[in-house]
Amino acid sequence: MPDLVIKNARLVLSDKIVQAGLVIEEGRIKQIVSDPKLPQADRVIDAHGNYVLPGLIDVHVHLREPGSSSKEDWITGTSAAAAGGVTTVLDMPNTQPPTTTIQTLSDKRAIAKPKAKVDYGFHFGASLDNLDELRRLEDDIASVKFYMSVTTGNLRVDNDAVIYEELKILAKKGILATTHAENRDMVQYWLEKLKQKENPTAVDYADYRPNICASTALNQLLYLSRKAGSRIHFCHVSTREEVNLLRKNKREGVTSEVTPHNLFLTKENIKELGNYSKVNPPLRSKQDQGTLWKAIRSGVIDVIATDHAPHLLEEKEKDILSASSGMPGLETLLPLLLNEVGKGTISLIELSKLTAGSPAKIFRIRGKGAIVEGYDADLVIVDLKKEAKVENEKLFTKCGWSPFDGWKLRGWPLKTFVRGNLVFDEGVIGDTLGKEITYTKNEE
Ligand code: DOR
Ligand code: ZN
Ligand code: ZN
Secondary structure, eight states: OOSEEEEEEEEEOSSOEEEEEEEEETTEEEEEEOGGGOOOOSEEEEOTTOEEEEOEEEEEEOOOTTTOTTTOOHHHHHHHHHHTTEEEEEEOSOSSSOSOSHHHHHHHHHHHTTTOSSEEEEEEEOOTTOHHHHHHOOSOSSEEEEESSOOTTSOOOOOHHHHHHHHHHHHHHTOOEEEEOOOHHHHHHHHHHHHHSSSOOHHHHHHTSOHHHHHHHHHHHHHHHHHHTOOEEEOOOOSHHHHHHHHHHOOTTEEEEEOHHHHHOOGGGHHHHGGGGOOSSOOOOHHHHHHHHHHHHHTSSOEEOOOBOOOOHHHHSSOTTTSOOOBOOTTTHHHHHHHHHHHTSSOHHHHHIIIIIHHHHHTTBTTOSSOOTTSBOOEEEEEEEEEEEOOGGGOOSTTOOOTTTTOEEEEEEEEEEETTEEEEETTEEOOOOOOBOOBOOTTO
């Protein structure tokens, strides 16, 4: 007998939406069949005519362990994921210590394993002196991340020769490079100017890190990766200049992502958010925001990823220069997007491609990212009619705040399943554990 049947569902497949049920056995989707043909099962869940999406894959999160567990830990961060319909997270390497050696990677695995509520994978970090570690890497990481300028965690590789050498190592191994593309010299130059300014504000912070900081870095990396022959994925594209560069230079192996904060917030929100708006790259203009929305619809940008970067209230309340940069996003991504589905801005199929289908393809995640027979039963049941406010008090993230606090949104996740296990059920987190993902080989 199957372990689980989901009936009365509208399934969001990669090219169409069908009214059908799901038969789930041993964590996988065994069958997609019309409701009358559904077999008996140990457990039957009625979706009540709601849509079922493939669980979201968030390719860019900072879960902060080891080293900064006061901000977030693997339990709170992955609970936030489950509550947001996110069934797989890829964790960033700027922890303390950073994930730049085989040893620190294995230490991080040991931390995640007994805590994670959803499935997970790891990004490895490139540094100025870990070429030998990169040479020893195996096929068990999501990517190697290049921070071109300094940000939380002090992990960076700001030397083009080293970047080029490292990209060549990755090219040989077929490992994807991911990048935080901001030009170190430019960022530094204007930061010094900002420090000389009297009473700098959060608006000044964004203004002193202009678009060209990001676009010059992206341009340089496009060139270096082409010369090195490596695949490259650009994190948090935030400007129209970057979108233009990507449009002109789109080739196989060049992909990119955009954050919900750059899609839903602009410089106009900074006054009301104060230091909570501080993030790298910063919030941009309305015009940039418009270009980003066009780019996700036209396929120039492939993925929406949160860059979930939690910091505590007291760390955000400091003066603007000392305040931490980054904002949480795991619990609000899906409701924000579902609200847009209701408005007709984007379709459920587009949403699902940007948050599950394309992430799985780009990061070569095995058996995930779509509702397909044989794939993992990573699913989220969403209610497009449910209206609720984002409330800081209800969040699972340890940082306890969201830049979207108070936003009234229509469209919320009701239930989240990871490999058939119910990990989020209308406000309650389940007690099953996530597993590390596996990757398809280059040849497959
Ligand atoms: O604002 C940011 N915060 N940008 C980053 O690149 C890192 C992140 C963090 O880890 O806090
Ligand atoms: Zn970044
Ligand atoms: Zn990040």
